[in-house]
Amino acid sequence: MTEAGIVVSWTMNADDWQAVARVLDRAGVEAMVAFARGTKAREPVRFAKFFLKAGWVGLPPKSTKPVASLGKPPHCGHPDCDPITRTRESENDRGIRSLDRCPNCHPNAKGHAA
Template identity: 55%
Template sequence: MPPADLRIVAAAVARAGVPAMVRFALDTQRTRKDRILYAKYFVRGWSGLPPAARATPSQPAAGPAPHCGHPDCDPVTRTRETEDDRGIRSLTRCPACNPNAQRGHAA
């Protein structure tokens, strides 16, 4: 394949993507009775492929959850000071806003 054709193919890959090029080649092959043996046959068609649609994220990038506002929850560490039955105090992750708190268990 000549260098000019290789540049066209590289531009088509960057613009339309390989899946679109494969679809074009398969659709073209289906319409022909004889068998296409070389990719050079598709270069002209690939050069006319439209740009691929860019995938947009369905959700914005997730940042830390906002502080829950609970009076026992520290806004910096997102932990709560709790006291057990014996009067022993300990810090536990805030279940509402700490990103590392367990949110439930799979069944």
């Protein structure tokens, strides 16, 4: 959740922790983060318990079928490639800098499935 930019308090009682563990086993981290990102609250969410009560318990089971086209390809390891955004900073002839998709590992670069 933190890596996805969702910073919340994880202070919960034992029953709630067990419920989170069951959801994690059944639905997976990706579904939990996707739900949290899609939740529209009137105020900023400060506690993970909100997501648990608002819908994590109702998430469907994760698929057991392998899906190769989802997710990012492995990071290329190029020193100028950011491992999170998979972008490289470049400079044109006029000295203007920009971020470009890494041609080796950005999921939307030419030659990669989106």
